[in-house]
Amino acid sequence: MPSLATKIEAILYLKGKPVSIAEIAEYAGCDRDDAEDSIIQLMTDYAHRDSALEVVETPEGYTLQLRSPFQSLVETLVPLDLGIGALRTLAAIALKGSITQSELVDLRGSGAYQHVQELVEFGFVTKRRQDDGRSYWLQVTEKFHQYFEVEQLPQLSQLDVPTAVKNDEFR
Numbered sequence: 001m002p003s004l005a006t007k008i009e010a011i012l013y014l015k016g017k018p019v020s021i022a023e024i025a026e027y028a029g030c031d032r033d034d035a036e037d038s039i040i041q042l043m044t045d046y047a048h049r050d051s052a053l054e055v056v057e058t059p060e061g062y063t064l065q066l067r068s069p070f071q072s073l074v075e076t077l078v079p080l081d082l083g084i085g086a087l088r089t090l091a092a093i094a095l096k097g098s099i100t101q102s103e104l105v106d107l108r109g110s111g112a113y114q115h116v117q118e119l120v121e122f123g124f125v126t127k128r129r130q131d132d133g134r135s136y137w138l139q140v141t142e143k144f145h146q147y148f149e150v151e152q153l154p155q156l157s158q159l160d161v162p163t164a165v166k167n168d169e170f171r
Contacts, residue, residue, distance in 0.1 A: 004028060004030060004034060004035075004038040005038040005039075005041045005042045005045070007028050007038075008024055008028055008035065008038050008039060008042055009042055009055075009064065011024060011027045011028060012024075012055065012062060012063060012064035013064050015063075016142065016146055017060075017063060017142060017145060017146065018058045018059075018060035018061035018062060018063040019061045019062055019063070021035055021036055021061065023061065024039065024061075024062065039055070039062055043055045043056075043057075051067075052066055052067055052070045053065065053066060053067065054066075054067050082118060082119075082122065085108075085111055085115055086114075086115040086118050086119060088108070089108050089111075089112050089115035089116065089119065090115070090119055090124055090125065090140070092104060092107055092108060093119070093125055093138050093139070093140055094140045094144065097139070098137055098138070099137075099138050100130065100133070100135040100136065100137060100138070101113075101116060101127070101135045101136040101137075101138055102133075102135040104138060116136075116138060122143075123141055123143045124140060124141055124143060124144040125138055125139065125140055125141060125144070126138070126139050126140075126141055
């Protein structure tokens with residue numbers, strides 16, 4: 001039978017995003033103190049291994065991630081072939097949280113239609129039809145958060161998203 005630390009390692013791997021200690025305890029079927037002890041054990045184990053992975057604590061919880069020296073492999077093995085316009089459109093969607101395609105086109109222009117198609121194909125954006133309209137709701141996906149490591153970025157100050165996107169302040 002696997003140890004609690006091994007079970008938590010599997011949970012972190014399967015979730016693919018930061019998980020709070022309360023969620024870890026719930027998924028592992030243990031109490032919070034045991035989960036915390038096992039996380040510390042797991043972090044120590046990874047710190048002493050010659051491994052490409054590490055367990056780190058983020059503001060959102062604990063996550064299993066690739067160590068920073070190996071990030072160049074991600075770019076080599078999982079290349080991102082998005083143009084600057086598509087990246088700016090992606091930034092607008094991410095900053096708004098959820099936006100209709102028609103609002104996005106108002107912000108970014110008609111080229112946003114092509115950008116959205118690319119972003120959906122890459123798996124960075126989901127597109128679903130509005131219940132009461134002809135437009136689509138657009139949102140970033142979990143793949144977006146993992147690929148761009150959004151949780152690792154410092155919090156942005158209050159930014160006027162429509163003005164910043166229109167004025168191309170994302171350089």
